[in-house]
Amino acid sequence: MNMKLGRQALSTTQLQVVVWAAVLLLSFFSLLPMEGVLKSGTYTVVNATSYAIIIYANILLLYPAFYQKRRFVAYGLSVAIVLILTGMLKGYANVMVDRYVLLIKAPLDLLDLLAYVPGGVLIYVLSLVFRIAIAYFTLKQQTEEILVQKSQAELNLLKSQVQPHFLFNALNSIYYRVYKVDPPAAGLIERLADIMRYFVDESPKDEVPVSTEVAFIENYIGLERIRIRHGAIVNFEKAYNPDLRIPPMLLMTFVENIFKHGIDKSLKQNHVSISLVQQNDHLLFKTSNRRVDPADNDQPGGFGIINLTKRLRMLYGDKFELTIDDEGELFTAFLKIPLK
Numbered sequence: 001m002n003m004k005l006g007r008q009a010l011s012t013t014q015l016q017v018v019v020w021a022a023v024l025l026l027s028f029f030s031l032l033p034m035e036g037v038l039k040s041g042t043y044t045v046v047n048a049t050s051y052a053i054i055i056y057a058n059i060l061l062l063y064p065a066f067y068q069k070r071r072f073v074a075y076g077l078s079v080a081i082v083l084i085l086t087g088m089l090k091g092y093a094n095v096m097v098d099r100y101v102l103l104i105k106a107p108l109d110l111l112d113l114l115a116y117v118p119g120g121v122l123i124y125v126l127s128l129v130f131r132i133a134i135a136y137f138t139l140k141q142q143t144e145e146i147l148v149q150k151s152q153a154e155l156n157l158l159k160s161q162v163q164p165h166f167l168f169n170a171l172n173s174i175y176y177r178v179y180k181v182d183p184p185a186a187g188l189i190e191r192l193a194d195i196m197r198y199f200v201d202e203s204p205k206d207e208v209p210v211s212t213e214v215a216f217i218e219n220y221i222g223l224e225r226i227r228i229r230h231g232a233i234v235n236f237e238k239a240y241n242p243d244l245r246i247p248p249m250l251l252m253t254f255v256e257n258i259f260k261h262g263i264d265k266s267l268k269q270n271h272v273s274i275s276l277v278q279q280n281d282h283l284l285f286k287t288s289n290r291r292v293d294p295a296d297n298d299q300p301g302g303f304g305i306i307n308l309t310k311r312l313r314m315l316y317g318d319k320f321e322l323t324i325d326d327e328g329e330l331f332t333a334f335l336k337i338p339l340k
Contacts, residue, residue, distance in 0.1 A: 012137050019130075024048055042097045050090040054120050055127040057082050063131065083124060087117030171196075188226065191219040198248075207245040210283075214238065214276065217255050224259040232263060232270040240278035244339060247315055251276070253304045254287045254333045262289035262331055281339050291331045312337070 027047055031040035058079065066075035091113035098106035171193040179186035198216045202208045221234055255274070263270050273288040305324065312320045312335075321336035 012134060012141065015137055016134070020048070020052075023051065039102055042101055043094070046090060046093045046097060049093075050086050050120070051123050053086050053089075054082060054123045055130055057086075058124060058127040059131040059134070079124060083120040084114075084117050087120045088113040090120075091116035188223060191222050194219050195223070203248045205248060208248045209242065210240055210244045210246055210276070211242040213246060213248065213251060217251060217274075220252070220255060221259075227259075228263055228270065232272055234272045234274065237273075237275035237277065240276060240283065244278065244283065246283065246337070247311075250308075250311075250337075251285050251335070253308045254285065254335070257304060257333070258287055258289045262292055264290065264292050278339070283337050283339055285335045285337075286332065288330055288332045291326060291329055 024044055027044040028040050031043055035043065062075060062078045062082065066072070066078060092108070094116075095106045095108050095112075098104040171189055175186050175189045175193070178189060195216065198212070198219075202212055202216070218236070221236075225232055225234075258272055258274075262272070267290075270290065273286075275284070275286045277284045309322060312322060316337060319338050321334070323334045325332040325334075
């Protein structure tokens, strides 16, 4: 696959080589009947060089530096300067070729040099067409690379799904054996299997039912309680239409932060309050827990909240509300999202 992409990456360069080869050949053979081989060859090189200066100066320097930044006056002045200088340089080169290569006495004055400038205007217009062509083929190449990567990703996904489902079957077998001697431990195995199944089957989707997301959160809470010496009292208020659908893993960051930063394992009682309530056309999610002094470089939220905020902006623009209150004894997180 990498070799294929490497060959595709040369397609834009190959296109330009073919175009310039065609320009050189057309210019040479159009001059050949009247000027002969030597004169046609030298004029072709001089003309093609001036064309390349105008085209690449525009598409590589002037256009991105000025036009794309909406500095139109600077762009126009820069184009005019390039056309004048290139035209005069082309005229000077032709005179030097006539004098020292073809041994022809050719006059050299400012008006004669300026006479070459208008021909550059057409080349400038063609440079815009040339830029569009390059942009088109670059986009086409990128699209093909994305399709290849997508196909590879789908293949990797199919491969990755084989192993988890094998593990699900193994967990089910362990569950039935453990259930006979230790039902509570079997229940934990069942929760772990449900969490893994959520990651494999539900998390890749764009949206999942709220009830599925809540079941995932409750399974996570059930497993986290094991690590707490004296347990935790979790009050989970739920009031919503179970048919509502939301993006997966949208609420998990807050719950994870509770057990990572908000549990004091030395206390006999840790109280956690969670609420998920539908209010008109919005879904409100709130968590509240005792504020525990964080260790150094272990602030509540951290990258999880930062990444969640970026995701919320991508999903809802500025139509969501996210607040974090870590003043006082409680750490409170609140999220309000619109229901589509």
